[in-house]
Amino acid sequence: MLALLSAPPKIDATFFSDDHSYWYTVEKQSENIFGPIAAPRESHAAKKTFRLTVPLIAKTLDLKRKGIYLLQVTTFFVMLGMGISLARRITSESKVSSLFMASMIPLYTILSSYHEATGHLDAFAYSFLFGAMYFRHPLQVFFACFLASWCDERAFLATSFIFMWWFLQDENANRLRVPSFSAYPDSRAVAVCLSGLSYIALRFLLTFYTPLSLEMGRADLLLVKEYTSFVPLLTYSTFGALWAVILTAGLLLIRQNRPLLLLFLIIPFLLQAIVACMVWDFTRSLSFAFPLLFLSLFIVKDYFNTETIKIGLCVIFLLSLISPVIFFDSQITNVHSIWHIGFDKLIKVVTK
Template identity: 30%
Template sequence: MAISVSTLLVFNFIFVDRGFRDLYQEMRHPGSIGGFFWDDIVKQGADPFTPKDYEAGSHEANQTFRLTVPLIAYALHLNVAGLYFLHVIVGLVFLWLVIQITYQILQNRLLVFYFLTGFTAIYAGANFYINYLGHADVFPFCFLALAFYLRNPLWVLLFTQLAFWCDERAIINSSYLGLWFVLPMLKEVIKTKKFSLKQIPLQAVALVVSAGLYLVVRQWLSTTYGLKVGHDNALSHRTTWWSLSILGDKFTRGFEGFWLIIFAGMAVLVMLKDWLTFGLLLGCFMATAAISIMVADGTRSLSFGYMIFFFMLSTLRKHIPVSQLTYLLIVSTLISLMLPISFP
């Protein structure tokens, strides 16, 4: 991580220097810096169910149903500084979870080191300290990772609920989580041509229940308190066309050198003719990509799909030599270290 932090600070020096100066001012004078959302989160936690008159399509308007972090801030009596430092702590927990998960998959400490060095050089792994604006993405990232790591159905229900109420994109990208639980069952059913309800993983059931619960409660909040997210259709159309016009750049910034891991994993699945895994993973990714095109913050949106790396690492570890996987991770990491982070 020290390597990644050093390169990020070098290649993003002006951006980081100016940004953290502004963050310091925001800590001293909450709400004084435009484009920072920490104070908005704190205020939302103090009064979460009163409709706000924000401009349609703005980040503040989109925050209406993102209640987890504001309520945590309110419960812990956090100000801007306290919330940012909690953000960093949660980020460190997230990285610990990524280490544990990838080690379970790779069973090789050196491979985990290469992966983590690259992962902390892209937005998904570095956002907890380098995104000082207050998007608080590390909270849903961490909650999804906790659901993935712990796997007990009750924990899956709890942590996916926390993630869903952080950002709606967590719901879309929980498809990777569900696929991880369901895929072995699907392969077994196809192999044996036998199916019973008992084969359905309880984790998958918990995930479906969690998504349904979110939708029901969200509708209840809308009906009872009049909460709503304002949509600007004209802005949405302009954003989509703008995204399509810079699609290559937008997608590159999302995963940087780690696209090589995705391409390699997909190529192996094609060579294995594992069309089931390939098709389902492609479907999950297309959902992630579609959302990334529809919104302006493409780097952030793509990063919600970070769990695709767990699938790719699992596939590559099983089907290519360790030496080849080592070279792949080194090259992916070097490219990611060389590219400056660009977000949102």
């Protein structure tokens, strides 16, 4: 209900027409997984060349456009269930975990599961990343990261957060303050690394032995210069009021003199931010860094008692209800909040 109030879906039949080349591209890929994509190299369709997980699922299940979308809708419940379980695993408190995930519902990460109906298919990548943190067996973690990487290159970058998630499960690693090689990483962290190496190796093989190839011109770089004035608002919109958890975790690491751990969290985020600056869809790109939210909660829970965290999340939840949810392409295409108080007009005034 909160999700529907926060950003009710605006879907019509035209979303599934050939006018939206994303669906057309996915459909053609599912018909011929390793066939070349007939699209200009600067187009969004061309960037889907190596995003093969969803086309492979569609081919296996014999799904067309609307079938893929309906499958995408199910990821809402998958992400919500896994997210609550992960937060409960961190805090050992059901109310805290529910508040945390309720605060995440208005974010694009979760809303993309049903609100996005034009064939971007980000929700599949997000759900596999959730799975990579949720599953406990190394093989499950490996395949979750592997499938996420083949959904989107930004998901491949996001697996660095998954590595940190499992690395910190080891008590010795969690307390590291200086560089040390005495603590061996968790086997799940090793699985993440092997998944990344496998993805890179297989991608090179496909480039050499199949018609698949991806070329990008300089015109594709740093599109952020076209919408610089919107960047602060877009950055805030990515995680909304939950930025408070991330910033609190960062301040605690500085205060506790844990620069190495802080650096290992900042670098992956900066990589995601740089990629986001290269494309029009800034919010969608930066949303791939959502595992940082769970890492931050993992850090914060060591320094505050359950009641304090609960009060903080109550405030964050209330703020999330009035925070704008912005999906950004070449212009601000969607601005939503649970209260319809004209955020779109406010944004235009502020950014003039």
